[in-house]
Every structure is written in C-alpha cells, then in structure tokens.
Amino acid sequence: MAVEGRGDDPLVRVVTVSGMPTAAQVSVGGADAVPASVVRLADDRSFVSVAGTGHSIVTWVSGTTVEFASSGVTWRLRELPPERRVSTDAVAVPTVSSPMPGSVVAVLVTSGDEVEADQPLIIVEAMKMEHVLKAPSAGIAHLDAAIGDHVERGQLLATIEGAPG
Numbered sequence: 001m002a003v004e005g006r007g008d009d010p011l012v013r014v015v016t017v018s019g020m021p022t023a024a025q026v027s028v029g030g031a032d033a034v035p036a037s038v039v040r041l042a043d044d045r046s047f048v049s050v051a052g053t054g055h056s057i058v059t060w061v062s063g064t065t066v067e068f069a070s071s072g073v074t075w076r077l078r079e080l081p082p083e084r085r086v087s088t089d090a091v092a093v094p095t096v097s098s099p100m101p102g103s104v105v106a107v108l109v110t111s112g113d114e115v116e117a118d119q120p121l122i123i124v125e126a127m128k129m130e131h132v133l134k135a136p137s138a139g140i141a142h143l144d145a146a147i148g149d150h151v152e153r154g155q156l157l158a159t160i161e162g163a164p165g
Helices: none
Strands: 002-005 012-020 023-028 034-042 045-050 053-062 065-070 073-078 085-087 095-097 102-107 120-126 129-134 139-143 156-161
Touching (some): 120 139
Antiparallel strands (some): 002 073, 023 034
16 A cells, blocks of 8 residues: 655555555554554544544545545555556555646656665646655666656656665
C-alpha cells in the first residue's frame, strides 16, 4: 500500500500492512513494524490505534482507496497493483502523486536520473500555489508527467526504483 499525507506533510510513504484490521502489523517507510488496528464505529467514523496510541477519525471508501481525516490532515491509503509489489505484503516501488488537481509547471529531473531522498522532482501549480513534489526515497526516477500536463488529485506522476548497486 502507499499512503499520502495532506496538510503540512504531502509526501507519499511506503506502508506495509499485514494481518487483519483488528490485529495488524504496520511499517512506514521500512521502519520496524508496530501493532495497529482499525475498528469501524459508524458509517463515517473509525477508531485507529497504532503502537498503542488511538484516535477516532473520519473515514471514507471509494473503490480501492480509503481516506482518513483527523485534526485537519487527510491520509489516502490505496492498494498498489500486483506488478508494483515485492510480495502481497510489500510495495516494490515508491510513488509520487499529485496532492490536488492542477498543472505541471516544472519537471526538475529527467526520467532515468538517479535522485536522492527529498530531492524536488516536479512542481504542480494548483489554486495559484506551487507544490514541490519530492522523491520519497533515493533511487532512479521514472516520470509519468510533463510540463503543461493537467493532473488530478492522486494521479501518479513519478516512481522511484531502487538505486543501482
């Protein structure tokens, strides 16, 4: 799965989830797995606990995407297609997606370039603001966007494959 944060932290992170909703293990960005659970409270509310800290949050589902919102921040969780996974529990390739509808105004790297973690890749303009999208990890950038492209929220713009080695 991949998770995108909104608010002050729009980076895409690789999330590995195994187990059942009420008894899962979750790892973010390759960190050690911690216990987690999700319990549905009502149609639009759930209780999420990660590493012993719990929060009541707003949730909604659309197709294979689940979104969570709490304290003004929204996270989008989506399952990646099988060809993008190392196994059924792991993501093979970190991705960069547009945080909102807009236009690509700058492409700062070329497809095939080696990039560092947090290196700016693409700038998307939305609502008269520029959003600098950065590499979630070091590796080889493969771009799916060009200057002038209109992009939708959540649209895949780049992937980062492991650095050669």
